[in-house]
Amino acid sequence: MDVRSIREELLKSFENVRTLEELEALRVRFLGKKGVIQQGFKKLKELPPEEKKAMGKLLNDLRKEVEERLASVRERLLEEERKQQVERERIDVTMPGTELAWGSTHILRKAKEELQYIARKLGFTIVDGPEVEDDFHNFEALNFPPYHPSRDMQDTLFLPGGLLLRTHTSAVQIRALQRKKPPVRIFTVGRVYRREEVTARKFLAFHQAEGLWIDKKVSIGHLKGVLAEFIKGFFGPGYKLRFRPSYFPFVEPGMEVDVECVFCGGKGCKVCQYSGWLEILGAGMVHPNVLRAVGYDPEEYTGFAFGMGVDRMVMLKYGINDIRLLFDGNQKFLRSV
Amino acid sequence: MIVSLSMMKKFLGDDVNIDDIMHRLEHHLEVEVEETYDLVQNFYDVVVGRIIDKKDKGYVVDIGDKQILVSSFGTVDLPRYMQVAVAPVGAVIGDTTVEKRGQYEGIIPTLSMLGIPEVAMLPSEGGVSVFPYDVEVGTPLEEALGLPDKIFDIYIAPPRGDLGSVWGFVRELGRVFGVEIKIPEFPKVDISEGDIVSIESLDDTPIYAGVLIKGVRIEESPWELQRTLAYLGIRPIYNVVDITNYYLAVYGQPMHAFDWDKVKGGKVIVRRARDGEVITTLDGVERKLDEDILVIADAEKPIAIAGVMGGENTEVSEDTENIFLEVAYFTPIVVARSSRKLALRTDASYRFERGIDPSKISAYAKMAAEDIVKMAGGQIISFEKVGAEWDSKEVELNEKKANILVGKELDWKKEVVDLGFEYKDDKVIVPSFRHDLNITEDIVDEVVKKWGYEAVEEELPTYAVTWEPDDEVVRVDERLAHELAAHGLMEVWTLSLMDPDDVKKARVGEGVPLLNPVSKLYSVMRPHLLPSLLIAQKSNEAYGIEDVFLFEIGKIFPELKEQRQVGILVSGNFVLSDWRHLSVPADFFFLKGILEDIFRRWGIQAEYRPTEKPYLHPARAAAIVVDGEEVGVIGDLHPDIVDAFDLRKRPVVAFIDFELFEKYMNRIPKAQVPVKSPALWRDISMIVPKGLPMEEIIKAIKDSAGQYLESIDIFDVFEDEKKIGKDLRSIAVRLVFRKPDGAIESEEADKYMENIYNRLESMNITIRKGKERR
Numbered sequence A: 001m002d003v004r005s006i007r008e009e010l011l012k013s014f015e016n017v018r019t020l021e022e023l024e025a026l027r028v029r030f031l032g033k034k035g036v037i038q039q040g041f042k043k044l045k046e047l048p049p050e051e052k053k054a055m056g057k058l059l060n061d062l063r064k065e066v067e068e069r070l071a072s073v074r075e076r077l078l079e080e081e082r083k084q085q086v087e088r089e090r091i092d093v094t095m096p097g098t099e100l101a102w103g104s105t106h107i108l109r110k111a112k113e114e115l116q117y118i119a120r121k122l123g124f125t126i127v128d129g130p131e132v133e134d135d136f137h138n139f140e141a142l143n144f145p146p147y148h149p150s151r152d153m154q155d156t157l158f159l160p161g162g163l164l165l166r167t168h169t170s171a172v173q174i175r176a177l178q179r180k181k182p183p184v185r186i187f188t189v190g191r192v193y194r195r196e197e198v199t200a201r202k203f204l205a206f207h208q209a210e211g212l213w214i215d216k217k218v219s220i221g222h223l224k225g226v227l228a229e230f231i232k233g234f235f236g237p238g239y240k241l242r243f244r245p246s247y248f249p250f251v252e253p254g255m256e257v258d259v260e261c262v263f264c265g266g267k268g269c270k271v272c273q274y275s276g277w278l279e280i281l282g283a284g285m286v287h288p289n290v291l292r293a294v295g296y297d298p299e300e301y302t303g304f305a306f307g308m309g310v311d312r313m314v315m316l317k318y319g320i321n322d323i324r325l326l327f328d329g330n331q332k333f334l335r336s337v
Numbered sequence B: 001m002i003v004s005l006s007m008m009k010k011f012l013g014d015d016v017n018i019d020d021i022m023h024r025l026e027h028h029l030e031v032e033v034e035e036t037y038d039l040v041q042n043f044y045d046v047v048v049g050r051i052i053d054k055k056d057k058g059y060v061v062d063i064g065d066k067q068i069l070v071s072s073f074g075t076v077d078l079p080r081y082m083q084v085a086v087a088p089v090g091a092v093i094g095d096t097t098v099e100k101r102g103q104y105e106g107i108i109p110t111l112s113m114l115g116i117p118e119v120a121m122l123p124s125e126g127g128v129s130v131f132p133y134d135v136e137v138g139t140p141l142e143e144a145l146g147l148p149d150k151i152f153d154i155y156i157a158p159p160r161g162d163l164g165s166v167w168g169f170v171r172e173l174g175r176v177f178g179v180e181i182k183i184p185e186f187p188k189v190d191i192s193e194g195d196i197v198s199i200e201s202l203d204d205t206p207i208y209a210g211v212l213i214k215g216v217r218i219e220e221s222p223w224e225l226q227r228t229l230a231y232l233g234i235r236p237i238y239n240v241v242d243i244t245n246y247y248l249a250v251y252g253q254p255m256h257a258f259d260w261d262k263v264k265g266g267k268v269i270v271r272r273a274r275d276g277e278v279i280t281t282l283d284g285v286e287r288k289l290d291e292d293i294l295v296i297a298d299a300e301k302p303i304a305i306a307g308v309m310g311g312e313n314t315e316v317s318e319d320t321e322n323i324f325l326e327v328a329y330f331t332p333i334v335v336a337r338s339s340r341k342l343a344l345r346t347d348a349s350y351r352f353e354r355g356i357d358p359s360k361i362s363a364y365a366k367m368a369a370e371d372i373v374k375m376a377g378g379q380i381i382s383f384e385k386v387g388a389e390w391d392s393k394e395v396e397l398n399e400k401k402a403n404i405l406v407g408k409e410l411d412w413k414k415e416v417v418d419l420g421f422e423y424k425d426d427k428v429i430v431p432s433f434r435h436d437l438n439i440t441e442d443i444v445d446e447v448v449k450k451w452g453y454e455a456v457e458e459e460l461p462t463y464a465v466t467w468e469p470d471d472e473v474v475r476v477d478e479r480l481a482h483e484l485a486a487h488g489l490m491e492v493w494t495l496s497l498m499d500p501d502d503v504k505k506a507r508v509g510e511g512v513p514l515l516n517p518v519s520k521l522y523s524v525m526r527p528h529l530l531p532s533l534l535i536a537q538k539s540n541e542a543y544g545i546e547d548v549f550l551f552e553i554g555k556i557f558p559e560l561k562e563q564r565q566v567g568i569l570v571s572g573n574f575v576l577s578d579w580r581h582l583s584v585p586a587d588f589f590f591l592k593g594i595l596e597d598i599f600r601r602w603g604i605q606a607e608y609r610p611t612e613k614p615y616l617h618p619a620r621a622a623a624i625v626v627d628g629e630e631v632g633v634i635g636d637l638h639p640d641i642v643d644a645f646d647l648r649k650r651p652v653v654a655f656i657d658f659e660l661f662e663k664y665m666n667r668i669p670k671a672q673v674p675v676k677s678p679a680l681w682r683d684i685s686m687i688v689p690k691g692l693p694m695e696e697i698i699k700a701i702k703d704s705a706g707q708y709l710e711s712i713d714i715f716d717v718f719e720d721e722k723k724i725g726k727d728l729r730s731i732a733v734r735l736v737f738r739k740p741d742g743a744i745e746s747e748e749a750d751k752y753m754e755n756i757y758n759r760l761e762s763m764n765i766t767i768r769k770g771k772e773r774r
């Protein structure tokens, strides 16, 4: 048997293999039970002993070589086939993705949660209160005496039965103070109502956030310090605060708080009407009459309160020019913010 | 408050830098400059002229050196002899030079052409400024108008009544900014004569001065007074009223003049009204009075509402000869109450309820009476005063409290003296016009305002770290909103005030009406979220968005019982856009699937019972029942309502009581830990009577399937009269069995299946032949 010629034939056959099936046929032909190499081994015993050994080695080497060849060609063929498969499965990745009606929470809720998150980190507890209120919680306990001109500051929507729609979240203060004991640190975000003609800037309803801290020896300095921390939480560090005297019946001293315009860094821009400041907060030291109304001793406790318009902050932040959009259900708008 | 620079300058030196002060104002006082109007000369060679005659469509006017024919820009026909501003040929107005036009040699410009803002209440006719005869013909207009000048519109916080006049305002500028001011000469009046006045309600009327002046002539005021009032935002009327208005605006002292000859019995009585008394006020409105309201009365009847408005019955008119001038201090509360009870606000009530100066009643009475005599003639017959004025009051200062508020120990005596007040034995002596200063905190406020808040150092408080739970409703609301959003729904926060028609159209009862709505569109409190969500859908459709997936956790107010409701509305296709034609129609079962998953996460076991609601499709609606109670509904919107709201797509809606979630907030669902042992499944294909609810079939299977049934999946339902038969439907389900501790044997499953088949067949269900069939 001419092993050398078999080897040559074999190597040549491998070069022409195109598919795994052809490769399998080759394997059977050379390595199968009836294959060339097995046949060779069978014929070994017919050889004289001196040739037997040499031939045996040749056949073994050949089998090893064939096995190696088979493996490498298989690998090549598999690789090619995967390549073809991949090519068949090619897509245009620039086609758009499937657009589902993905949901989201409301922009005002996002703002509410952000404010609550900051408040919680500063040690405030989140409280809630009703929107339909009585005169005591919305006015009288907050040091708006009956018939007092301070009541004109907030045009009120009235309901039957001596009820009204709360004009500020400060009403929640009273309810919370009534059921808690000092020290009290509370924060609330909620909807309030005013009797307003509807325009792009003013609406019958809007949302306020309000914080209250009552403890022994709370000072104006504390109010300034905590507010600065709060603003740091909302806008980031580095913005100056400015306090101006103002009047709210439930605080004394009372002040308005401006934040250095976060859009222009105080240089002046359209958003801040070129003043360099955003007027966003009202604050003050809780009026002793308020403490008295809820049964706290103003000789023992002092406190501060601060509040802000949530809608206004959201409108500033996202460049929304009409407050009514916040109350509309337009999905295009809602998905954009 | 409207103040003019020219008026302020009567109390300030000419060299005061008012712009600088206005700039610093709001950092030290609770006021805000809302608007500044510059009155500047934007014209040349415009003069005051007198209309001599009318010719064609123009006017012949005398402008001093000649008479010319001019046309008018006024909107009304001007009478002969009226004095107006005239711009002859060659005069300049703004950027325009007046030229000869046809026969006209000039024009009569309007106030707005001359750049005079509306806030200046100059006397005018049809937009044209008119002048009394004490302005000489030919006077340059800038001189007549006193240009340049400035008008400030200033917001003053309610307790600072003391700032509500030119004098009061300037007085405070002097104190706070150290500006030098010229204090007017206030006459001392100690005499009191006459027996006209009698005060029955002394508590309401601490001080009352009355001056009887006889022989006055009611006529137009001199130009200077008219112009002064105009720049204070007050329209001039006639001399006596103009003088009282002048004292109101300049000194903050309201006054009222009665026609003495109409006051019956020669008596002026200050008393509470009697229930049922009636008065017609100067605005022509008849008002019913009660005992809370303070009135001025003559011997017979009320003739004015004290501090608010006079009565028609004693109104001063052109024929009036004798007047009774009232200058009083009514308490803030009595005027505020009268004014609010009658819903009548006036400049006078505004002053009284904020508190006027109790130290100068008779001084102002004397000054005004003398001005009246000077301007309108006549003679002061009597000057009567009841009650005594007071200059100052004491405010107790609790230094310990004050130190806490400012965060350090201060020399309060020094601070108080710096404010311009006196300090005696823990008491601060403040002027009586400072109605806003009453307690320690007010004095602290006053001190800190003077410093400016930047002077107070920031400080961070320390507190004990204790844990206190948030109100649970807040956490429930948050969690629910996030879960609904995660299920593909978009949250909306709609308005809780509605048009009652929308509530009615949505068939959800009636909303509680507001007592004082701004408009019908927002006049009732919604009793349900449905109308809000339908309006939101409609707004989307109007915008071209027809696939709408919304939810709201909102307040509703059925019969004023405020509560939260969860509302969901879906319509159209959940796949908004896909080029491979994917489609997930938002139908009843789509929304039910969302609810089922949410309930699963909260550990809520809900059942669905066919139901009828006025707003839901009668055959496609279910009540959601939990723990035997109806907690919500789900269903297609009633076709009538689809039409009523003119919707393009019929939505499916669900409403669930928020309370349900509060109840389940703290129930922790049991985790389903995946079991590794192999499952075994069996399919059942059956023909079922159409009226048999699926729920009962599933219950039957569960009851008879033994303990290892893991799940039932309905994978096919169809109806076909020809193939299956009338009133029948074909249902195929797959049952999965699994044992927690090892493989379940086929024979065992077969045993359970046998039970199931028997049970189903007992319910009139036919099990179809199939490979699972025995």
Ligand SMILES: [Zn+2]
Residues within 6 Å of the ligand: A261, A262, A263, A264, A265, A266, A267, A268, A269, A270, A271, A272, A273, A274, A276, A277
């Ligand atoms: Zn800016």
